[in-house]
Amino acid sequence: MVNKTWFDICAEQDLTLDSGVCALFDDEQVAIFKCSGDEDLFAISNFDPIGEANVLSRGIVGSIGEKRVVSSPLFKQHFCLKTGECLEEADMNLKTYDIRSHQGTIQLSHKAVG
C-alpha cells in the first residue's frame, strides 16, 4: 500500500469548535470543520455550486437526522459533511477530502481514487 501524503494546514487550536475555516490546499479551496461529537473533523470543497461562491466554510454546522451537515450561508441548502451530497438537490455533490489531526496539526490529503 502506497503511503498517503498529508499536508500541514494549521494548528488544531486555531479552529473554533462547531464552526469552519477555509484552507488553500493544492490550489483548491477546502472548508474545514471541527464539530462536537465522536467524529469531529470534516473537509469538503468550499465552493457552493448553487450560489456559485466560495462560502461554505462560513455556514452553520449541525445535523439533519443522523447526518452531520453544513448549511450554505447564501441559500441555506444542506451539504453532508461526510459525503459532500446536497440534501435538497440530489445532483449537487461536493468534493470531499481526508482530514486528520496529527500531533496537534490539522492535515489534509486527497481521497484515494476508486
Next chain:
Amino acid sequence: MNQQIVNKQDRKRVVVIGNGMVGHRFIENLVDANDANQYEIVTFSEEPRLAYDRVQLSSYFTGSTAEDLSLTSEANYTANNVNYTLSDKVVSIDRTAKTYCTEKGLTESYDVLVLATGSFPFVPPIPGNDQQHCHVYRTIDDLDAITASAQDSKTGVVVGGGLLGLEAANALKELQLDTHIVEFAPRLMAVQLDEGGGNLLRRKIERLGLTIHTEKATENIQPGENHRYRMNFADGSHLETDMIVFSAGIRPQDELAKQCDLTMGERGGIVVDNQCKTSDPNIYAVGECALWEGRIYGLVAPGYQMAKVAAAQIAGHQDEFTGADMSTKLKLLGVDVASIGDAHGQTEGCQSFIYQDDLNQIYKRLIISKSGKKLLGVVLVGETENYGPLLQIMLNGIKLPNKPESLILPDSDGSGGGIGVEALPDAAQICSCYDVSKGQIGSAVENGCMNLGDIKTATEASTGCGGCAALVKQVVDNKLASLGIEVNNDICEHFAYSRQELADIIRVKEVKTFSDLLTSHGKGFGCEICKPAVGSILASYWNEHILKSDHLPLQDTNDVFLANMQKDGTYSVIPRIPGGEITPEKLIVIGEVAKEFSLYTKITGGQRIDLFGAQMHELPLIWKKLIDAGFETGHAYGKALRTVKSCVGSTWCRFGVQDSVGEAIRIEERYRGLRSPHKLKMAVSGCTRECAEAQSKDVGIIATEKGWNLFVCGNGGMRPRHADLFATDIDTATLIRYIDRFLMFYVRTADRLQRTSVWLENLDGGLEYLKQVIIEDSLGICGELEAEMTSLVDTYECEWKATIEDEQKLKRFNHFINADNKDSNVIFVSERDQKRPATKDERSKLEGVAN
C-alpha cells in the same frame, strides 16, 4: 334637457348616489362582479372626499387623520374604472326618461340607480338650535367644525345619550372640555341596555369626570351668563355651556326618493323588498335610507348585507336580504358594552339571570325563553368577553346548557363557561363585518390555513372591527383538532419547543450556552434554524459579545463577520448614522474609506450609507478607520434595531411641532444593539404630515402639539401593514417607557423571524390585549420588562470596536487560515463609475482573456 347622452353600446350604466360606507361597499361588490367590464360604474359624493370609516370617526380626535379613516382612494377608483364626482349631489331623478340632474347642473342617463344616500342627524326642534356653536356629529367636516368651536370653549354638551351621543361625548372629552350629556330618556343607551346595564354604564362614565343629566327635555337655548349658551329644561332647571353637539338619532336621507315618487314609509325611509329594490325595478336603495319591513337599520353591518344583495341582483345572481341582527358590542368612553337580541326582556314569559359585581363594576344579564331552553337576549357592561359565543347561541337557537347561568358567571372551575364552538352550525356567521361563516373558516383551514393570520388573508374574517378574533381562533383550533392536525410550533427537529418556550426556558433556568440548552432540552447537533434563534435569545437576555467562542458557532455569517454577505461572498458595511443626521466631516470619512477600498456606495432607505464589495480581510481595516472617525456598527447584519428614520422636525421645518431628529437619535442610541426575533425599524415624524413614514415601522412616533403619538407593528416591504395607533399625546418619559416594555414583550413572546406586524396579528386579544399588557400592566410584568431593557442599555458595546481591539477575534477575518491570498473567484467589473460583481457571462469572458 336631453343633451348628447352617449351610452357605450351594451354596457349597463350603474349610478350610485352617495359614497358613504355602504355605497362604497356596493361599488366594491360590483367591481368584483365586473370582470367583463360590463358595467359602467358612476358615483356621486356630496362630501369633498370619497368614502371613509364613519364607525371610527371618534379616532379622528385621538390622532387619526382623514386619510387614515378613508376606505379607498381616488387612485383606487380610477384603477377600477369607477367614475366619481365629489362635492356634487343628485337633486332630481326623471324615472320615465331614466335621467338625473345634479346640483351643479349635470344631466346624465342611467340604466340602474342605487340610492345609498344614508341618513342625516336628527336635530330636535328647539328654538335656538341653529346657532354658531351648535353642531351635529356625522361627517369629517362636522368634526372639523366641532374642533374649531372647542378652541375657545370650556364646557360642551352632547344632546343624546345613545350610542352616537356617547361617541360624541368621547370626542368632547378628548378635546379637553368639561363634558355633559343631556338625555331625554331615564338612562343611557336606552335602546340597547336594560336598567341595570344603563345604571352601571352611567356610574362608569361619571367616574371619568363626565356629567350626565337624564330625563331632561330642552325647551330652548338662550344666551348664558357665565358661558355662551343657557339650555332651559322643561322641569325648570338649566345648564350653561359654550357649545352643543346634537346626537339624538338619525333620519333617512330620502328627499330624492320623495321627489321622484318612489314608495315611502309613513315616517320616511325608501321602501325596499328582499332584493333591495324600490317600487321602481330599476332603482335600488341600500343602507340607512332604506326601509325594509318597516325598519331602518342604523348599523353598518346590515347596510353591507344590503350592498351585497343589491350587487348580486344587478349581476343576475340570487341573493336576498332577510333582515339583520342588531346585536352590538363596542367600547364607549373606554367601557365595554354589548347588547344581544331582546335585551329588555320584552318577549312574553321570558326569564332572566342577572350577575352583578359592584367591586369590579360588571353587569351581565341573560334573558331566556319561558322553557329555559333558548337564549333570547343578553346585556353585558364592563366585560364582554363572551359576546361572540353568546351571540352565536342566540342566532342559531342552540339549546342552552342545564345551568344557563354558567354562561355569565365568573369562570371558577376553569370549564370556560360551557360554550363550545363545536356546537355552532357551519352556517353560523362568525365575522359580521365581512359575513364570514364558520363553514368558510373551516374550508380555509382544510385548504391549509393554520393560524389567525392565514385566515385573515384568506377570508377577510376579523379584518373589520376585529371583535370576532377570539372566536375565529377558537373555530380554527377546533377545526384543526377535528382534522387530527396537531399544531406543531416546534422550532426545528432539535427542540420540541417554540421560540417563545425556548426563551422562557433560557430566562427562567438562566441557561447561558447553546450546548447546555441542547443537553438539557434538545437532541442532535442543532441547525441553522435553532442555533441563530437561541443565539439571539441568549444575546437578548445576557448581552455578551456575540463573537465569544461559545456563541460564535450559533450565528449566521452576517453576525459572525458583522457585515452583510452579498451574492459573491463579499460583504457590505453600514455604519450607524443615528436619525440620519451626519456631519460633513463624517460624510467625507465615509467617502474616503469607500475610495480607499474601492467600495460601491448606495444610500439606503433607512437614511444611511451602504458600502458594498468588501472582502473579509478588509472588514477590520475598514472598521478601524470608521471607528477612529467616531462611527459605530449599524447592526445591518443582525436581527436587531436597524435605523430610526426622522424628518428634520421643528428645528428647521415650518410645520414641525417637536424635535423629531433629536428624539430619533435618543431612541436609536437607546435601542442600538438590541437583539430581537427579527429586524426592527423605527421612525420619528415631527408633525402629522408624517414625512418619516413612521406608520410603516415596527415603532412609529409622530409629534403632536402636546407630545407624541405612538404607533406600533407597522411594516413595509413584501407585506405592508399600516401601524396601529397605540397611545396619544404622551410625554417623552412615557414614550420611552412604553417602547421599552413593548420591545421586551416582543422579544420574549414572538416566534423566530416573526416581525412585529405578524406577531400582533397572531397575538390572542390583539391590540387591546397588547395595550392592557403595556399600558395597564395587566400581567404585572412591566417592572421586569423595564429592568431587562435598562440592563441591556447599560451593557451596550459596539461589536466592531470590541472586535478590532481583540487580536484573537481578528484572526477570523482572513479568507484562508493558511495563506494570505484573496478569494480568486471574486471578480468585479465597472458600471456607472462604480464596481459591481461580474455576471456569469462577463466572468467567463474575463477568465478567457486571462488564460
